[in-house]
Amino acid sequence: AEGDTLADVTGRDQLICGVNAGLVGFASPDANGNWTGFDIAVCKAIAAAVLSDPAKVKYVPTTGQTRFTALASGEVDVLARNSTWTFSRDTDLTLDFAGINYYDGQGFMVPRSLGVSSAKELDGATICVQTGTTTELNLADYFNANNMSYQPVNIDSNAEGEQQYMAGACDAYTTDASGLAATRAAFASPSDHIILPEIISKEPLGPVVRHGDNNWGDIVRWTLYALIAAEEYGVTSANIEELASNSENPEVQRLLGTTGDLGAMIGLDAEWAKRAIKAGGNYGEIFAKTIGEETPIGLARGLNAQWTQGGLMYAMPFR
Amino acid sequence: MSDLTASYATDTPHLPGMSDEIAIEIRDMNKWYGDFHVLRDIDLTVRRGERIVIAGPSGSGKSTLIRCINRLEEHQAGQIVVDGIELTSDIKNIDKVRSEVGMVFQHFNLFPHLTVLENCTLAPIWVRKVPKRQAEDTAMQYLEKVRIPEQANKYPGQLSGGQQQRVAIARSLCMEPKIMLFDEPTSALDPEMIKEVLDTMIELAETGMTMLCVTHEMGFAQAVADRVIFMDQGQIVEQNSPQEFFNNPKSDRTKLFLSQILGH
Amino acid sequence: MSDLTASYATDTPHLPGMSDEIAIEIRDMNKWYGDFHVLRDIDLTVRRGERIVIAGPSGSGKSTLIRCINRLEEHQAGQIVVDGIELTSDIKNIDKVRSEVGMVFQHFNLFPHLTVLENCTLAPIWVRKVPKRQAEDTAMQYLEKVRIPEQANKYPGQLSGGQQQRVAIARSLCMEPKIMLFDEPTSALDPEMIKEVLDTMIELAETGMTMLCVTHEMGFAQAVADRVIFMDQGQIVEQNSPQEFFNNPKSDRTKLFLSQILGH
Amino acid sequence: MTDRAPAGPASPPFRPSMLIYDRRYRSMTFQVIVFIIVMSLVWWLIGNTITNLENLGKDIDFRFLFSRAGYDIPQQLIPYDNDDSHLRAAVIGLLNTLFVSFLGCIAATFLGVAVGVLRLSNNWLFARLMTIYVEIFRNIPLLLWILIIFAIFTEISPAPRAYRGEDAQNLFLGLIAPTNRYTSIPGIVAEHSPGVLQIGRIAIPWLAILFLGLLALAVVLRRWINARAQRVQNRTGRRPTTWWINLALFVVPPVAIWLIFGLRLTVPELTGFNFSGGINVDNSLVALWLALTLYTGAFIAEIVRAGILAVSKGQSEASFALGLRPNRTMNLVILPQALRVIVPPLISQYLNLTKNSSLAIAVGYMDLRGTLGGTTVNQTGRELEGILLMMLVYLAVSLMISGVMNIYNSRVKLKER
Amino acid sequence: MSEMHAESVAYVRDTMLPPAAPPNQQLGALRWLRVNLFSGWFNTVLTLLGLGIIWFLFDHFWPWLSHSVWKADSVQECREIIAARYGEGATGGCFGVIRERWHQYLFGFYPRAEYWRPLMTLGLLFIAITPVLFSVNPAIRRWVLAVTGLITLLLMGVAEVPDWAVLLMWALIGTALLLGEYAPQRLLIFTLFYPVVGVWFLWGGSLWFPLMLLAGFGVGYLATRLVPPRHAGLALPAGIAAALIWWLFLAGPVAGLLGDLAPARLRVIDSNEFGGFLLAMVIGVSGIAMSLPLGIVLALARRSDMFLIHVFAVIFIEFIRGVPLITLLFVASLLLNYFLPPGTNFDIILRVIIMVTIFAAAYMAEVIRGGLAALPRGQFEAADALGLNYWQAQRLIVLPQALKISIPGIVGTFIGMFKDTTLVGLIGLFDPLKGISDFVRSNFAWKGIYWEPFIFVGAIFFVICFSMSRYSMYLERRLSREHR
Ligand SMILES: Nc1ncnc2c1ncn2[C@@H]1O[C@H](COP(=O)(O)OP(=O)(O)OP(=O)(O)O)[C@@H](O)[C@H]1O
Ligand SMILES: Nc1ncnc2c1ncn2[C@@H]1O[C@H](COP(=O)(O)OP(=O)(O)OP(=O)(O)O)[C@@H](O)[C@H]1O
Ligand SMILES: [Mg+2]
Numbered sequence A: 001a002e003g004d005t006l007a008d009v010t011g012r013d014q015l016i017c018g019v020n021a022g023l024v025g026f027a028s029p030d031a032n033g034n035w036t037g038f039d040i041a042v043c044k045a046i047a048a049a050v051l052s053d054p055a056k057v058k059y060v061p062t063t064g065q066t067r068f069t070a071l072a073s074g075e076v077d078v079l080a081r082n083s084t085w086t087f088s089r090d091t092d093l094t095l096d097f098a099g100i101n102y103y104d105g106q107g108f109m110v111p112r113s114l115g116v117s118s119a120k121e122l123d124g125a126t127i128c129v130q131t132g133t134t135t136e137l138n139l140a141d142y143f144n145a146n147n148m149s150y151q152p153v154n155i156d157s158n159a160e161g162e163q164q165y166m167a168g169a170c171d172a173y174t175t176d177a178s179g180l181a182a183t184r185a186a187f188a189s190p191s192d193h194i195i196l197p198e199i200i201s202k203e204p205l206g207p208v209v210r211h212g213d214n215n216w217g218d219i220v221r222w223t224l225y226a227l228i229a230a231e232e233y234g235v236t237s238a239n240i241e242e243l244a245s246n247s248e249n250p251e252v253q254r255l256l257g258t259t260g261d262l263g264a265m266i267g268l269d270a271e272w273a274k275r276a277i278k279a280g281g282n283y284g285e286i287f288a289k290t291i292g293e294e295t296p297i298g299l300a301r302g303l304n305a306q307w308t309q310g311g312l313m314y315a316m317p318f319r
Numbered sequence B, C: 001m002s003d004l005t006a007s008y009a010t011d012t013p014h015l016p017g018m019s020d021e022i023a024i025e026i027r028d029m030n031k032w033y034g035d036f037h038v039l040r041d042i043d044l045t046v047r048r049g050e051r052i053v054i055a056g057p058s059g060s061g062k063s064t065l066i067r068c069i070n071r072l073e074e075h076q077a078g079q080i081v082v083d084g085i086e087l088t089s090d091i092k093n094i095d096k097v098r099s100e101v102g103m104v105f106q107h108f109n110l111f112p113h114l115t116v117l118e119n120c121t122l123a124p125i126w127v128r129k130v131p132k133r134q135a136e137d138t139a140m141q142y143l144e145k146v147r148i149p150e151q152a153n154k155y156p157g158q159l160s161g162g163q164q165q166r167v168a169i170a171r172s173l174c175m176e177p178k179i180m181l182f183d184e185p186t187s188a189l190d191p192e193m194i195k196e197v198l199d200t201m202i203e204l205a206e207t208g209m210t211m212l213c214v215t216h217e218m219g220f221a222q223a224v225a226d227r228v229i230f231m232d233q234g235q236i237v238e239q240n241s242p243q244e245f246f247n248n249p250k251s252d253r254t255k256l257f258l259s260q261i262l263g264h
Numbered sequence D: 001m002t003d004r005a006p007a008g009p010a011s012p013p014f015r016p017s018m019l020i021y022d023r024r025y026r027s028m029t030f031q032v033i034v035f036i037i038v039m040s041l042v043w044w045l046i047g048n049t050i051t052n053l054e055n056l057g058k059d060i061d062f063r064f065l066f067s068r069a070g071y072d073i074p075q076q077l078i079p080y081d082n083d084d085s086h087l088r089a090a091v092i093g094l095l096n097t098l099f100v101s102f103l104g105c106i107a108a109t110f111l112g113v114a115v116g117v118l119r120l121s122n123n124w125l126f127a128r129l130m131t132i133y134v135e136i137f138r139n140i141p142l143l144l145w146i147l148i149i150f151a152i153f154t155e156i157s158p159a160p161r162a163y164r165g166e167d168a169q170n171l172f173l174g175l176i177a178p179t180n181r182y183t184s185i186p187g188i189v190a191e192h193s194p195g196v197l198q199i200g201r202i203a204i205p206w207l208a209i210l211f212l213g214l215l216a217l218a219v220v221l222r223r224w225i226n227a228r229a230q231r232v233q234n235r236t237g238r239r240p241t242t243w244w245i246n247l248a249l250f251v252v253p254p255v256a257i258w259l260i261f262g263l264r265l266t267v268p269e270l271t272g273f274n275f276s277g278g279i280n281v282d283n284s285l286v287a288l289w290l291a292l293t294l295y296t297g298a299f300i301a302e303i304v305r306a307g308i309l310a311v312s313k314g315q316s317e318a319s320f321a322l323g324l325r326p327n328r329t330m331n332l333v334i335l336p337q338a339l340r341v342i343v344p345p346l347i348s349q350y351l352n353l354t355k356n357s358s359l360a361i362a363v364g365y366m367d368l369r370g371t372l373g374g375t376t377v378n379q380t381g382r383e384l385e386g387i388l389l390m391m392l393v394y395l396a397v398s399l400m401i402s403g404v405m406n407i408y409n410s411r412v413k414l415k416e417r
Numbered sequence E: 001m002s003e004m005h006a007e008s009v010a011y012v013r014d015t016m017l018p019p020a021a022p023p024n025q026q027l028g029a030l031r032w033l034r035v036n037l038f039s040g041w042f043n044t045v046l047t048l049l050g051l052g053i054i055w056f057l058f059d060h061f062w063p064w065l066s067h068s069v070w071k072a073d074s075v076q077e078c079r080e081i082i083a084a085r086y087g088e089g090a091t092g093g094c095f096g097v098i099r100e101r102w103h104q105y106l107f108g109f110y111p112r113a114e115y116w117r118p119l120m121t122l123g124l125l126f127i128a129i130t131p132v133l134f135s136v137n138p139a140i141r142r143w144v145l146a147v148t149g150l151i152t153l154l155l156m157g158v159a160e161v162p163d164w165a166v167l168l169m170w171a172l173i174g175t176a177l178l179l180g181e182y183a184p185q186r187l188l189i190f191t192l193f194y195p196v197v198g199v200w201f202l203w204g205g206s207l208w209f210p211l212m213l214l215a216g217f218g219v220g221y222l223a224t225r226l227v228p229p230r231h232a233g234l235a236l237p238a239g240i241a242a243a244l245i246w247w248l249f250l251a252g253p254v255a256g257l258l259g260d261l262a263p264a265r266l267r268v269i270d271s272n273e274f275g276g277f278l279l280a281m282v283i284g285v286s287g288i289a290m291s292l293p294l295g296i297v298l299a300l301a302r303r304s305d306m307f308l309i310h311v312f313a314v315i316f317i318e319f320i321r322g323v324p325l326i327t328l329l330f331v332a333s334l335l336l337n338y339f340l341p342p343g344t345n346f347d348i349i350l351r352v353i354i355m356v357t358i359f360a361a362a363y364m365a366e367v368i369r370g371g372l373a374a375l376p377r378g379q380f381e382a383a384d385a386l387g388l389n390y391w392q393a394q395r396l397i398v399l400p401q402a403l404k405i406s407i408p409g410i411v412g413t414f415i416g417m418f419k420d421t422t423l424v425g426l427i428g429l430f431d432p433l434k435g436i437s438d439f440v441r442s443n444f445a446w447k448g449i450y451w452e453p454f455i456f457v458g459a460i461f462f463v464i465c466f467s468m469s470r471y472s473m474y475l476e477r478r479l480s481r482e483h484r
């Protein structure tokens, strides 16, 4: 697996994608075992770009504990899973974060009946937190910094956490805000629970690859950027064919391989980005389809809006 | 076996006469196992010093009878009076009777986790509340009587079958019982060892101990028994002095049994 | 036992003469178990066709000696030459010797998971590489010789002790050994069964097989042995023809032993 | 005596073929070959590991143990906070493992013995019930039991909030508050506290030391009194009654301490979100402990039953025939023999229980596997070091337990011919 | 008669007494109650306590169970139905989740169209083990085969597999029954080939690969036979070498070639799609099957009088038995890749099976060691005296007997291992208990469902483990009777 991931992937004609074992909206298999979700879309886009077929992906469910090892050992080609980009992970764990597909932050959810409106009021509370995540560390830091105490309830999966929270075994549930929203959305009466305003950490999430295989890293990074750029330039899965043939925008032309040969520079053909976008739509389409406001999860774009809309999504120029 | 019979028959020891006191009295005793009627209308009086051998085919209820006498089994009708104490469900009476009645089993049932000496002193210490030293002295006496004092500190597992059975006899004697019950004490032993155990029992008989003994050793019966009781199907079919019993059996069943047991 | 002795002594069969070839030669052989010197300076020459009975008190090393001959035990000094092959650690030699020497154990050691026939054909098939059909034919022959062909398809557990021991003999014979070793073949048997096994062995002796037999059956020794060897404390104390041995023992130990074994 | 065994009979000179065909050399040859194979296998594995680590740009380094852990642990037997090192977190985890295992072993033994005996009782109904219990627990995975029991705790007990307000729930006996996260039980404080003994960061109250000291003293005294009773019995045949002295030994000192230092119970009090003032025993601990107890108890019950059945009926009959009462028969005859049969498999159940406690993570009880083998490995990315270390620690614990077993076994082995 | 004198003891019974009926207290239901339930105050207390426990359980669980809803598409719907039927506030089980997701609990994400494959594998498994486990008694063999065959067919019906597969299964079971009747030895040949068929059915791909792997053993065996008897000592190494050469260099190409000539392909199913009880069975059965030979070798090694061999075996066994299975699973999921040559990267299920096999082998070794120790020394000596060499003696005399004695222990190990397969959920595989349940509960419709999956999964585990433990108890009784 060392060195040339692209060759490995094309060789076996399948992309192996490490994903979360079950997080509604981001990655979850349905009753027939078909994976869908926001993270899954990234895998499909990469597969489409590299192998010309978004279906040629094998999804390997990973736990918080096994994910980085799976990647480091070459068990998966890319980790498209809610993993936070941190200094030590990037350096000490010798991973490479290829970009950010979701700007998240850690928050708290509490039952409305608790009568709490700020995280600052949680002194002495019992808080459910998944073990082995950055969440656990942020939580400790936050309470330290605010001179408060808390009682952790360590749980090992999201499902278990929800169960504990719903049974009232903890006063608050903490995880990334996106996860909180997804969890809350699924409750019988979501309005009985509120997500507190404090976001106590930055959680930039994005696909991860092995350190050292820069070419593969480039492919993943630019596939992601292609999705983001496509939204910026108004390229959607609906109009992509049309734009490919008659777009005036030179950036779009380069992106879709109508002019120039960007694909060759990363070892792919000219239409790679076109395929990636066609696989599941542009970034905005994916967002809307999987976790957006129209879905039960109902996340607003917020930080994840295009930079042109006041968000942080900013694709590097295709040039 | 035939030479054993012979040798005992010749030197029949003179047995001290038995008193008229009654040691055990069983009246109209009946016992059932569930629906199965094991003992039927048993009437038996044993006087102090009397030595009784109980014979009979397998399954005739010999063991059950003898086990009723120290209440290892419960009888359901009739009376059993041992040493003046009637056996009922009264725990105190049972305890009293059991400490007066010694019993030796076919399979020895020594306690394998205790030394021979400890086997012998256990009951005196915990039941009779005898001081340990004294209990040990007594035990050594009885071990000498059964001629294995040198094995006192071994464990039962280290002894031969015959030696184990002699320890079992000594263990019972250490409680200085008034009555001894034997349930086929020699039938689990190799032929060479039968003799040593029978010798011990004969010596015991000579001391005037009241004994009830289930056994197939007819030589022994002729040598020491005052009375032989023949059981079949849970009933006493015939009882008589050994001479009469062996030479002149009355009932057909007895004859059949004797022909089988002495014939081969 | 005494009638057995008598019967064999009377009808001593005529034994075919033995040759001058040497079957087993043991020279200055010594064996230790740890610090314990079991066999001391054993010298013994057995000619082809000779029938030797080894007697001696328990623990005198009889079994050990016989087990050294097919290297179930290792000797530490001296030489053992069987059928011209010296027993050393050389595996090929050991294998050769073992396939020439049959052995019958006190406890039969039949393989309980195989039928009688399979017990008998196992070694010929796997060691001698005889085709299965042929091995079965041979086995049936020998089973007929020991007079239990009808049990061929039973399992050992279904046979009586005497029958099992005869199967064990047949099993050894199926390898068509030149020498047969017997280690107390009858001492685990009930008295009724001893005779059937001894009869089998006598028949075998009449065929001229070289035999070494540890046994306490003195009747058998008188009937068939060419030589009786008496061992005590790991040494050969006396060896002689049966007549001389029984009627005119030389050493005191032999006399003592004979008095014990014949006396009771 | 110089009668020692010589090395062996004079053997022919060495030839290479003897390496295969001579018994003595053959075993040597074989061992050397196997040794070489095993060693090259080990070497191969180590070599692979080194190459792999190199490729990943990693190294083997245990210094991470001394860096800041950064995470919190709910249950701690010795002080710990998130500023402590990973090593200390691992020790906390190990102590938690040992703690729940120890409690589990004790409870499972009691339960198992009770059930094992009851299964043999002549009460038809109860014997059946016990059989059902044993079969159900033995044939369903432990993980399921842990989850179910934890869930039962979570679902049926009220949140702490329920103890507040108008229609508030009352404390059980006014002292104990079971909640869906922990059970709050009263603590003890002293009016006239003698202070604490400070060893490094661990503070031990003098009271606790005093209490444990007196307990130890009581144990020693009890042994002495029993030995004396034995001597008296040996001398006179009568055993003096000692139960009230024994009772006093264990009752008087605590009461004295209680009075002298003015101890009193602190009733748990709902402050803010949670109870404080008492001791909060986490449900994860209780559920894990209970599940381990019930599961292992079912196995122990079978062991106990088999052990008792292994002591033949003849033994109790012989004992009765000697006039010994049933309770004495149990203590002097049956138990000593049954124990020999029971103890070895019992200890291997203890071993299993200890190993099974590693499922603690399912309910968030932070044991060795949860700290060192879980969060630490995860935060530092040192899975090789962390997991190997964890395995070694478990191995050491197991070897210690089986060491005890071997000593016991060799002690009680029955002497036979 | 009590008045009898010493001189007049003579007594002869002239008529035998007929047996009498026992007194009332000895009879009927009353006696049964008295003896079994109320024979003393302690006993009475126990009885009352027992009744109390039963009542408590009944009172707490019956309402919930009796209000179960089987037809619903979500938790919400369930609750509404229960509220409508039994009134507001009533609680009840919502087994609709089982109805909708049972196939995932049983098969994970295995494609629905291919369910016939695992089911066929299961049916064949029963056929394959009959000659091994049940050879003791033909009646039992018939019985077990018939019952397990019916279960398989039933499952096939539920899983709606194609008709031809059901017919094939009928035919196979029938053949097996017939073969078992007339030529049980033939079934053993099938047992030999079962792993190949099983692997092929489950994972698909070309039949030739597993077949060629199996052929390696044949190649090794041939090589041992080709060594001239003079150098018998070299036979084993030669066999191993030949097999290794075959596996490393020849098996792949040959299989490829054969695949081109006679393609026998099934749709490839990836390990990731395994889950639920299928996963538990695959791990459990392959673990036990592979741990058996390894366990035998370890047990023999541990009993060896060669010091080094003994020491290695002890270290290995004690190490594996000294650590929890979960740590070994971690090794499988986190560390195994470090230990293998760079670039090797094989299936997580395979890695788990390897670790589970090693784990079970250590326990198996101890079980078999017990069986070996129970063999009388005379058996070894008799084998020696007949001239059998070490391996012949082991194979023909020692192991058949030792294994037979060990069967209850082996079954016990299997039960333990089968239960332990639930732990693979902790390393992210879809075990039936946690893996599948967590993922089912991550679905909107079934959020908040908790007890029902546990009850369902627990019940299946119970049925499987309980019947196996009963079987092993039955065997134990049989063996203790047969064992002289
Ligand atoms: N606990 C029991 N339950 C039911 N039946 C029993 C029980 N014990 C003995 N029996 C039956 O009672 C009858 C008498 O048994 P007992 O042991 O007294 O006979 P025995 O004369 O001593 O025979 P043996 O000479 O074989 O010892 C037998 O038919 C036996 O099967
Ligand atoms: N494996 C062994 N290790 C140590 N000592 C042994 C061993 N086997 C036998 N011995 C001792 O060697 C001595 C000779 O034993 P052997 O079995 O040869 O005697 P034997 O003459 O056959 O006796 P028996 O008539 O009782 O069979 C005995 O003292 C015995 O205790
Ligand atoms: Mg009897």
Ligand SMILES: [Mg+2]
Pocket: C062, C063, C064, C183, C184
């Ligand atoms: Mg001998």
